[in-house]
Amino acid sequence: MADQPKVHVGKVVNAARGSVRAMDGFAALNQIVEAARECIHIHEVESTKRARLETYEATEVARIRAAESVLKDYFTQAFAERRTVFEEMFTRLDRALDEGNGEVLHTVVRGIVDIAKTSPLADVGDLSQIRAALDDPDQVWEL
Incomplete structure (x- = not known):
């Protein structure tokens, strides 16, 4: 006789136990998508803040260098x-x-x-006010 097919014998696992319902899976997917959106949004906001700070820094450095140049010229002439x-x-x-x-x-x-x-700056004004302004983190310098 020809080979007879083998019959597999086993135990059927109950699918209801420990399974995830479709709604739970969909809710988890929504949470992942929402978290990713929030992460992207925060990244964009923080990148914009960083760009503003970099621009502010570049502007302030340029202003300091301009003031430095004027002060050097003044000292050169005064001295x-x-x-x-x-x-x-x-x-x-x-x-x-x-x-x-x-x-x-x-x-x-x-x-x-x-x-x-006498100092060349003595007649200009009160240098303690300049020192106080330098120590003030909220001081805005106008040239």
């Missing part, structure tokens, strides 16, 4: 003027020493000391 004044004062000091003129010597030394006491 060039002071250098000329000091050179003239020391020339007069040498002349007074050579001539032995104590009165001129006293006046010239007093002038040198008075000039040395």
